[in-house]
Amino acid sequence: MNMKLLLTLLFASLTLVVAKAQETGDIIIRNGTVLTITNGTLENTDVLIRDGKISKIGTDLKAPNGAKEYDATGKFVMPGIIDAHSHIGIDAVNEATSPVTAEVFTGDALDPLDVSIYRALAGGVTISHALHGSANAIGGESETIKHRYGTVNPSDLAMEGAPRTIKFALGENPTRVHGGGSNIVPRTRMGVEAVFRNAFSEGREYMEAWDEYNANKDKKGYTGIAPEYNRRLETIADILRGDIIIHCHSYRADEIYMLMQVCKDFGVKKLVFQHVNEGFKVAPELAEFGAMASVFSDWWAYKFEVYYSTAYNAAILTRNGVVTSINSDSGELIRHLYHEAAKTLKYGDLSEEEALKLITINPAKQLGIDDRVGSLEEGKDGDVAVFSAHPLSIYAIPELTVVDGIVRFDRENDPADMRIYPDPEEDIEVILSHEHRSDRCMQDTEFLFQQ
Amino acid sequence: MRKIVYLLVFVLLNLVQPVFGQNAKADYGVFALTNAEIVTVTNGTVQNGTLIIRDGMIESIGTSVEIPSDAKVIDCSGLQIYPGMIDAGSRIGLIEVGSDARTRDYNEIGDVIPQMKTLTAVNPNSALIPVNRVSGVTTSLIMPSGGIFPGTASLINLHGYTPDQMYADFESILINFPVTGRRGRWDRRSDDEIKKQAEKNISEMKEVWNSAKAYARIDSALKAEGNGERPDYYPEMEAMMPYVRGEKPVLVEVNAAKDIKAAIAWVEENDIDAIFIGVSEGWRMADELAKAGIPVITGPVLSTPTRSYDNYDQAYANAGMMQKAGVQVALRTGDAENIRNLPYNAGFAAAYGMGREEALKAITIVPARIFGVDDQLGSLEEGKKATLFITTGDPFETSTDVRHVFIDGWNIPLESRQTKLYDEFLERSPGVEK
Known part of the structure; x- marks a missing residue:
């Protein structure tokens, strides 16, 4: 075998791996109660997915040859659940070395081997937002991932075509890390505002310098030189251009209000608040701005800035016209977001339809992917979850989860050990004891607080 | 001058009054809950009772009960009555x-401090209490944490103005059975360090227990002599006497299979x-636990598996697997x-193998029996405490509303800071206008 042939074969097999990992599937899910989210509930209805896309929703559909058949009689079919705030599937969370780290990207730290991805699938979750942590006022860009568990190629997790997002953070976390831990601004909520205004101002100067250069560089007699490239300012300039959605960790009403004022001053419109426990106090302002809110169902009191929270937050925001989602921020909670959303039936009497939107089309809007996912409509991605009962019932068990038409979780076929590469050195007596409050928003900053 | 004084008094009264009027008081007396579906837990369900x-x-309790003339009548048509839910381990x-x-008042300094009582540190005025009890969780065992003997846990009702008013007649020392494995991904000790630490802790635990036994024997011997002499004052030993004598059960926190086995032994x-x-x-040790006849308090049900290679739903299934064994x-x-999420923990246990009936028992009559207070709590029976709640349906479902909560016969107002914030901010006034 000559070298050229060998190389060609090697190349071909590589392409095959890539092609296989991004493969899409055909499946027909028959006779279920279909919760479309955007077009009501359809009884005894089939959902057909071809080449990873929903090709038809109707009764007595014909399936193409080779398509998987799944009988959903007596079961409930809904779009794959979307978590707008998570840290699963990434190997690093915080680059806690500066109040502004717009140059980093969680998409560079994807970990397809994280078994949390499988556990999320087993809760019907097909997409999560792999957010940077909340140590910095301006954190890193964040990847929207599809739960294609089984792939070993990190970049296969990335949802191709999803808009860019970036993590911001207000309040105790950035002030504790930088003001408290490193003795630099911000130590207070005043400092946090100053960090944003400085960064946006520098970003604007950078953007204008490049715009000026690009507009003139081909003109005859132009003697200017290109500004120095700066990855951090590039990203901030793209925020100002409207190319990146801000997702901002926040709790208190005053700081939420502050960031809206800063964004107004710089013409930034794409703004989603995360946690936003006191969002209910400025719900009219959020609605007026067009900012969205991604909240916990009932977490509170774990730190002072969430002491004056209420589990009625999601309901108040929804009633005030704010596009609201319920998120997990936790490898545990992500497994039962359907139950977290169901709590809004109790806290604020949302309708079942409103409650389901909190974990489907609304987080899709917040991630800028609602044209592709978040509801069951022909032409959308074939991301589907099947439940044994209505997903807002406590007795509902997720039974099948499909991503791009491929079955990634099937309760009927669920071996205990779902690790992709078991670590031969892992001590099998390792017990992860229950950690109260297991959110990972502050992971990788522990070194600052060791005594 | 007098005018100014009047004005001042008027202003002060107006400042003070709304503060006094803020929190509704619980109501006591004779109540008749009529036309209800009464889920007794121990004696079936009474329809229209x-x-x-x-x-x-x-x-x-019954279908032909005469309504006393002095009773305040609460019409429970279409509603259900359940015994108050007991969270068998929390920090509320x-x-x-x-x-x-x-x-944080649950973790005092010291490895061997069984005399530290959580009942002492309970804050009856905690904002957390109303927020949680309005969901029908009426009672909880509150736990110390820390070293090997971190203190005494106490059973409390979530109503009362002093710890004694809250106390629900059970307390017990906690032993944290030494952990022989790694405690989590943050546990960076070497295998050798872990092993040595665990051995040291186990021998310390045994030594303390044996010392307490000896102390109790000395105490008994001195009492028998009857000359009023007492053993030297060791509050740790004193606190442990009823337990080493077998007069009260001890709580042993233990999680890993290997540790459970050692703890049983x-x-x-x-x-x-x-x-x-x-x-x-x-x-993993269900049959051994059943054979040893050791009662178990487990949870949270809503947690991740203890090992990366276990089934994703292992923590949901754990309670049911033990109960079935x-x-x-x-x-x-x-x-x-x-702790308001207790019914949802029970609901997940129910869905993943335990069944609804057993899961309901696991948050009512079973903990009452384990704590030896089943003559007072855990079911709806004549002669028991009126600690109960009234719902629009299955308490495990989030679509169910709680309409009334009674603790020790007190009709608890269904408000908390969280409901007040809802009332204030659902339609905020002013809105965006200045």
């Missing part, structure tokens, strides 16, 4: 704001009346600010 509350107790009242050490060898708590790998299983949240 009446339940009479008098002097804090359930006076009668011991903690206010999680991240602030000044508001230790309590059997020393004839210790033990309640195991935690027991997150109980499913014949273990007496009660549930805990291990939480503080959200």
Whole structure:
């Protein structure tokens, strides 16, 4: 075998791996109660997915040859659940070395081997937002991932075509890390505002310098030189251009209000608040701005800035016209977001339809992917979850989860050990004891607080 | 001058009055809960029944109960009555704001401090209490944490203005059975360090227990002599006497399968009346636990598997697997600010194998039995405490609303800071206009 042939074969097999990992599937899910989210509930209805896309929703559909058949009689079919705030599937969370780290990207730290991805699938979750942590006022860009568990190629997790997002953070976390831990601004909520205004101002100067250069560089007699490239300012300039959605960790009403004022001053419109426990106090302002809110169902009191929270937050925001989602921020909670959303039936009497939107089309809007996912409509991605009962019932068990038409979780076929590469050195007596409050928003900053 | 004084008094009265008027008081007396579906837990369900509350107790239950003339009648048509839910392990009242050490009162300094009582540190006025009890969780065992003997846990009702008013007649020392494995991904000790530390802790635990036994023997011997002499004052030993004498059960927190096995061996060898708590790998040792007849408090049900290679739903299934093997299983949240999620923990256990009926028992009559207070709590029976709640349906479903909560016969107002914030901000006034 000559070298050229060998190389060609090697190349071909590589392409095959890539092609296989991004493969899409055909499946027909028959006779279920279909919760479309955007077009009501359809009884005894089939959902057909071809080449990873929903090709038809109707009764007595014909399936193409080779398509998987799944009988959903007596079961409930809904779009794959979307978590707008998570840290699963990434190997690093915080680059806690500066109040502004717009140059980093969680998409560079994807970990397809994280078994949390499988556990999320087993809760019907097909997409999560792999957010940077909340140590910095301006954190890193964040990847929207599809739960294609089984792939070993990190970049296969990335949802191709999803808009860019970036993590911001207000309040105790950035002030504790930088003001408290490193003795630099911000130590207070005043400092946090100053960090944003400085960064946006520098970003604007950078953007204008490049715009000026690009507009003139081909003109005859132009003697200017290109500004120095700066990855951090590039990203901030793209925020100002409207190319990146801000997702901002926040709790208190005053700081939420502050960031809206800063964004107004710089013409930034794409703004989603995360946690936003006191969002209910400025719900009219959020609605007026067009900012969205991604909240916990009932977490509170774990730190002072969430002491004056209420589990009625999601309901108040929804009633005030704010596009609201319920998120997990936790490898545990992500497994039962359907139950977290169901709590809004109790806290604020949302309708079942409103409650389901909190974990489907609304987080899709917040991630800028609602044209592709978040509801069951022909032409959308074939991301589907099947439940044994209505997903807002406590007795509902997720039974099948499909991503791009491929079955990634099937309760009927669920071996205990779902690790992709078991670590031969892992001590099998390792017990992860229950950690109260297991959110990972502050992971990788522990070194600052060791005594 | 007088005018100014009047004005001042007027202003002050107006400032003060709304503050006094803020919190509704609980109501006491004779209540008739009529036309209800009464889920007794121990004696089936009474349809269209009446339940009479008098002097804090359930006076009668039935379909042909006469309504006393002095009773306040609550029409429960279409509603259900359940015994108050018992969270068999939490920190409510011991903690206010999680991240602030000044508001954490469950972890005193010292490895061997069984005399430290959580009942002492419970804050009856914690904002967390109303937020949680309005969901029908009326009672909880509040736990110390820390070293090997971190203190005494206490059973409290979530109503009362002093710890004594809240106390629900059960307390027990906690033993944290030494952990032989790695405690989590943050545990960076070497295998050797872990092994040495565990051996040291186990021998310390045994030594303390044996010392307490010796102390109790000395105490008995001196008492028998009857000359008023007492052993030297060791508060740790004093606190342990009722437990080493077998007069009260001890709580043993243990989770990993290997540790559960060792703990069973230790309590059997020393004839210790033990309640195991935690027991997150109980499913791996279910038959052994059943054979040993050790009751178990487990939870939170809503947690991740203990090992990366276990089934994704292992923590949901754990309680049911133990219960099916014949273990007496009660549930805990291990939480503080959200013990209101106890019924949902029970609901997940129900869905993943335990079944609804057993899961309901696991948060009512089973913990009451384990704590020896089943003559007072855990079911709806004549002569028991009127600690109960009234719902629009299945308490495990989030679509169900709680309409009334009674604790020791007190009709608890269904408001909390969280409901007040809802009332204030649902339609904020002013809105965006200045």
